[in-house]
Structures are given as C-alpha cells and as structure tokens.
Amino acid sequence: MRTTVLFSTLLLLTVASLLFSLASGSVAVSWQELLAIFTHVDSGNGLAEQVVMELRWPRAAAAFTTGALLALAGGLMQVLLRNPLADPYVLGVSGGAATGALLAMLAGLGSLWLHSAAFSGALLSMLLVFGLSHGSGSWTTSRLLLTGIVIAAGWGAAIGLLLALSPEQGLRGMLFWLMGDLSNTPFPSGSLPVLLVGLLAAVAIGRALNILAHGERTAGALGINVRALRRFIYLLASLLTATAVTLAGSIGFIGLIVPHMLRLLGLRDHRLLLPAAVLLGGSLLVVADTLARTLLAPRQLPVGILTALIGVPVFLMLLHHSRNLYGEER
Amino acid sequence: MSLLATQALHITIGSTTVCSDLEITINSGERWCVLGRNGTGKTTLLHTLAGLRPADAGDITLNDQPLSRLARKLVAQHLGLLFQDHADAFPATVLETVLTGRHPWLGPLQWESSQDLAIARNTLHAVNMCDMEDRMVNTLSGGERRRVGIACLLAQQTPLLLLDEPTNHLDIHHQISMLNLLQEHGTQNDKALLLVMHDLNLAVRYCNRFLLLFGDGKTLQGTAEAVLTQANLERLYQHPLLAVPGPQGMVWLPR
Numbered sequence: 152m153r154t155t156v157l158f159s160t161l162l163l164l165t166v167a168s169l170l171f172s173l174a175s176g177s178v179a180v181s182w183q184e185l186l187a188i189f190t191h192v193d194s195g196n197g198l199a200e201q202v203v204m205e206l207r208w209p210r211a212a213a214a215f216t217t218g219a220l221l222a223l224a225g226g227l228m229q230v231l232l233r234n235p236l237a238d239p240y241v242l243g244v245s246g247g248a249a250t251g252a253l254l255a256m257l258a259g260l261g262s263l264w265l266h267s268a269a270f271s272g273a274l275l276s277m278l279l280v281f282g283l284s285h286g287s288g289s290w291t292t293s294r295l296l297l298t299g300i301v302i303a304a305g306w307g308a309a310i311g312l313l314l315a316l317s318p319e320q321g322l323r324g325m326l327f328w329l330m331g332d333l334s335n336t337p338f339p340s341g342s343l344p345v346l347l348v349g350l351l352a353a354v355a356i357g358r359a360l361n362i363l364a365h366g367e368r369t370a371g372a373l374g375i376n377v378r379a380l381r382r383f384i385y386l387l388a389s390l391l392t393a394t395a396v397t398l399a400g401s402i403g404f405i406g407l408i409v410p411h412m413l414r415l416l417g418l419r420d421h422r423l424l425l426p427a428a429v430l431l432g433g434s435l436l437v438v439a440d441t442l443a444r445t446l447l448a449p450r451q452l453p454v455g456i457l458t459a460l461i462g463v464p465v466f467l468m469l470l471h472h473s474r475n476l477y478g479e480e481r
Numbered sequence: 482m483s484l485l486a487t488q489a490l491h492i493t494i495g496s497t498t499v500c501s502d503l504e505i506t507i508n509s510g511e512r513w514c515v516l517g518r519n520g521t522g523k524t525t526l527l528h529t530l531a532g533l534r535p536a537d538a539g540d541i542t543l544n545d546q547p548l549s550r551l552a553r554k555l556v557a558q559h560l561g562l563l564f565q566d567h568a569d570a571f572p573a574t575v576l577e578t579v580l581t582g583r584h585p586w587l588g589p590l591q592w593e594s595s596q597d598l599a600i601a602r603n604t605l606h607a608v609n610m611c612d613m614e615d616r617m618v619n620t621l622s623g624g625e626r627r628r629v630g631i632a633c634l635l636a637q638q639t640p641l642l643l644l645d646e647p648t649n650h651l652d653i654h655h656q657i658s659m660l661n662l663l664q665e666h667g668t669q670n671d672k673a674l675l676l677v678m679h680d681l682n683l684a685v686r687y688c689n690r691f692l693l694l695f696g697d698g699k700t701l702q703g704t705a706e707a708v709l710t711q712a713n714l715e716r717l718y719q720h721p722l723l724a725v726p727g728p729q730g731m732v733w734l735p736r
Binding site (some may be wrong): 233372375 | 557
C-alpha cells in the first residue's frame with residue numbers, strides 16, 4: 152500500500168518535472184499550448200512548437216536519462232561496496248571520461264568525437280580498476296575501493312594537467328563539462344535503451360542485491376555466487392555511469408543522495424528501490440537543469456551546481472528526521 | 482546415506498594445520514560439537530565444510546556428491562550456516578532479515594510468497610522474537626541479533642545446520658532456550674547439527690558426537706564416553722580440569 156502511494160507520487164513527480172521543464176524558458180509556452188503540441192493539434196504557435204520539440208524536449212529527456220542512470224548506478228555501487236557513502240564516481244569512471252573529454256576539447260575535436268573520447272576514457276578506467284583490483288588475491292571490497300580511489304586520484308592529476316595546458320578561451324567549456332552540463336545535448340536515443348536494459352537487469356538481480364547488502368559471507372552461505380554477482384554489478388554500474396558521464400559530464404550528488412533519500416523514506420527492497428531511484432533521480436535532474444537554464448537567464452549555469460544546491464539541504468533534512476536509521480548504534 | 486562426509490580432508494590456515502586426513506561422517510539425527518582452543522581453526526573448518534573456502538586437500542561430499550561441483554544454490558538448500566557474528570551495513574527490519582533465509586528456495590525472479598512469510602514468522606516465534614518483526618536489526622541488542630540469526634538459519638529449512646558459537650551474546654536463559662530449540666528442531670525433523678561451542682558443559686548436555694581439534698592437525702572424534710576423558714580434555718585446552726559429578730553426569734570445572 153505504502154509502495155503504491157510512493158510510486159504514484161514518483162510518477163506524478165516525473166510528469167510534473169517534465170512539464171515544468173517544457174513550459175519554462177525565454178519563450179513562454181502555456182499549458183494549453185503544451186497539450187496541443189503533444190496531441191499533435193495545430194497549436195497556432197509555430198515558435199512555441201519549435202522551441203518545445205527541438206530544444207526543450209530533447210534536453211529534458213537527456214536530463215531525465217542522465218539523472219536516472221546516475222541514481223541507478225549509485226544504488227548499485229552502494230551495495231557493491233557495502234558503503235552508504237559510495238557514489239557512481241568513486242571508482243574513477245568519471246575521471247577517465249573527463250580526461251578523455253578534455254583531451255578531445257584540447258585537440259579541438261567536434262562533439263561526436265568528444266562523446267566517443269569520454270566514453271572510451273570511462274571504459275578504460277573501468278577496465279583498469281577491474282583488472283588491477285583483481286591482482287593475485289581475492290576481489291575484496293576494500294581492495295576494489297582503494298584501487299578505484301587511487302585511479303580516480305590519478306585522473307584528477309591528469310585533469311589538472313590538461314586544464315593547466317589548455318589555452319584560456321577553452322577553459323570555460325572544460326569547467327562546464329567538469330561540473331556537468333546539459334546544454335546542446337541531443338535527444339538521448341542511445342542512452343535511453345541503456346537505461347531501460349540496465350534497470351531491467353538491476354531489478355532481475357534485485358533479491359540477490361538485498362542479500363548481498365547483508366554481507367558477502369551471508370550471501371555466499373545463502374547460495375549466491377558472490378564473485379559472479381559482484382562482477383556483474385561492477386560492470387553494470389560502471390556502464391551506466393559511463394553512459395551518463397558521456398551524455399552530460401560529471402554531475403555530482405544525484406547518484407549519492409537519491410538512493411539514500413529513498414532508503415530514508417523506508418524503501419529497502421532493491422527490486423523497488425532501484426526503479427524508484429530511476430524516477431526520482433531522473434525528475435530531480437530535470438528540475439535542476441530547468442532551474443540551471445532559467446534562474447539567471449540568459450546566462451546558463453552548470454547543472455552540477457544546482458544538484459548540489461537542491462540536494463544538500465533536502466538530504467540533511469531527511470537525515471535529521473530519521474536518526475533511528477543511521478544514527479543509533481546498539 | 483550420510484548428509485556430509487569428508488575423506489582425507491586437509492585444511493591449513495597460515496601456519497596452523499586445522500586437520501589432516503580428517504574422516505568424518507555426519508548423519509541426520511546427530512548433533513556434533515567441535516571443541517578446541519582459540520585459533521585452532523574451528524570456524525575455518527565450518528566454512529570449509531560449507532564450501533565457502535577450498536580445502537588444501539581431500540574431498541567433501543554432500544549427500545554423496547562432491548561439494549565443490551554442486552551449484553551454490555543447491556548447497557544452500559542442504560546446508561545452512563550461522564556465522565560467529567553479524568555485519569549489517571544497510572538498514573533492514575528483523576522480518577526482512579529472516580526472509581533472506583528463504584533465498585535458496587526461490588526462483589531468480591520470484592518474490593517471497595505468503596508461505597515464505599509464514600515460515601519466517603514461525604521461526605521468529607520459535608526464537609521468541611515475534612513482537613519485534615518491524616524493528617531495525619541495527620537497533621537490536623547482541624543477544625536479540627543472535628536470535629534473529631538463528632531464526633534466519635531455521636527459515637532456510639536445511640537438513641544440515643552448521644552453527645558457529647550459537648550461544649554467543651546470549652544470557653543463561655536464552656542459551657538454554659536456544660539449545661533446547663535446536664535440539665527439538667533436530668530431533669523432530671531428523672536434522673543434523675554441527676556446533677562450535679566453548680562451554681564444555683553445555684556441549685556435553687546437548688551434543689551426542691564430538692570432534693576435538695588439537696591445533697596441530699591431530700583430531701579425535703566420537704561419543705562423550707569415548708573421547709571426553711580428563712586426559713583428552715586437558716590436552717585439548719592445555720589447562721587442568723576437575724570433574725565433579727552433577728545431576729546429568731560429569732561437570733567440568735577449570736582448576
């Protein structure tokens with residue numbers, strides 16, 4: 152019953168956030184006009200139709216997909232590392248993507264090349280961490296976490312170097328990319344299927360994720376092939392993150408707080424938590440991105456700043472009201 | 482048919498030899514107790530028998546089939562393990578935790594049914610925790626958390642139960658009630674139990690087979706009359722003991 156209410160609310164939130172995004176901006180579009188555009192009735196306002204269908208809708212869809220990918224990846228990464236503080240970037244995927252993207256910018260390559268470079272960087276980082284954390288011994292959580300953090304630090308240095316070497320006129324674009332930016336993003340026709348397949352895969356292993364959250368040993372004793380499951384989670388979460396970062400740069404905070412907000416709201420079963428994270432993460436980023444392009448219009452802000460500005464107070468408030476979940480030790 | 486058997490089992494951990502050439506056969510209805518000093522590898526032996534770590538040499542068979550070749554899920558339908566301690570990183574309620582014990586019996590995409598829920602509630606009732614099903618496990622006391630762990634193991638409904646210090650954290654009343662429960666559960670359902678225990682007198686009271694690990698690879702096994710002699714126990718614990726006649730046989734006191 153509570154689950155039904157929660158999911159209805161989240162669906163409403165998703166629709167509302169998309170409508171908010173489509174209606175907001177320098178060209179005013181009324182609700183009636185939006186309805187007309189989407190029901191393919193001649194709205195009588197050609198400019199509005201063009202702005203909504205060619206600019207706002209692709210961008211809102213990209214924002215939703217990115218937020219959803221990050222929230223899903225974050226939820227998976229937290230179970231994989233058994234650490235509530237894990238976010239999708241903790242293992243260095245975004246650093247690899249950023250290094251790739253900045254290299255492409257420095258070389259003056261076009262946006263298609265930039266996307267390929269970012270995705271290649273993310274995949275390289277993912278495989279590097281995967282290979283190195285194996286080593287000769289077992290694939291333990293702390294080994295994976297340490298390898299990831301060290302590789303991420305290495306990417307951090309590479310990013311710093313590229314920024315230092317970059318000519319001044321390129322810096323602004325680079326900084327925007329690093330903070331997460333959704334302007335000029337096309338409709339996510341490649342990423343949306345990744346999100347859908349990723350969500351289905353995550354829900355399919357949902358019960359196993361619930362057990363793994365109780366510990367690797369326990370999961371092993373309850374008949375789970377822990378090694379195979381953890382590899383699968385790692386690859387899935389990394390691919391989702393790589394897709395998100397390629398789409399919009401490193402947007403912080405969504406992947407960390409969305410799964411936690413839902414946990415604080417009492418959602419613990421990953422078969423429900425992960426679909427809920429997709430809806431909440433997606434709509435949060437749609438709202439944040441809409442604010443990013445309208446608050447100081449005509450100036451656009453990097454959306455990463457907005458996600459933090461919204462996320463920090465909301466999360467602190469939730470944490471404050473549910474002390475008994477994380478605060479009380481026996 | 483034996484539930485679990487080992488042939489020429491050799492286990493080492495670091496420089497310690499836990500056992501060498503161990504031949505043990507566990508049948509239904511038997512309640513085994515593993516005795517030994519700290520660090521002799523009792524837990525390692527249990528984890529090896531559960532297939533969670535490889536043995537150095539030798540074979541383990543579950544229902545006469547080699548353990549290492551069985552699917553993990555099938556193993557978990559035959560053999561349950563209570564760990565020495567519990568690590569809860571994420572919030573979960575008592576009922577949710579006990580329901581994890583049903584995992585081996587569910588298909589990949591199957592949800593827990595009302596029958597699974599009933600089994601979980603029954604085991605919570607058995608460990609005297611039925612009014613606490615909505616409590617978060619990280620807010621429980623050590624003893625309550627232990628009873629939830631035992632309930633989870635019982636909900637797994639395996640013919641063989643391995644328990645690593647099941648009376649850890651429990652007060653005297655709950656030690657006896659848990660051991661009574663396990664004994665009843667074992668007898669009524671023809672289960673086999675293998676317990677690691679440190680309380681010699683409780684072990685004598687509740688178990689009918691004993692495996693002594695001396696820490697140098699040597700082992701002894703058999704009934705209480707056969708192996709629990711003063712000489713063997715003093716060699717086992719390397720501490721002088723005093724046997725005092727009690728209401729149900731000898732009571733062992735450390736000198």
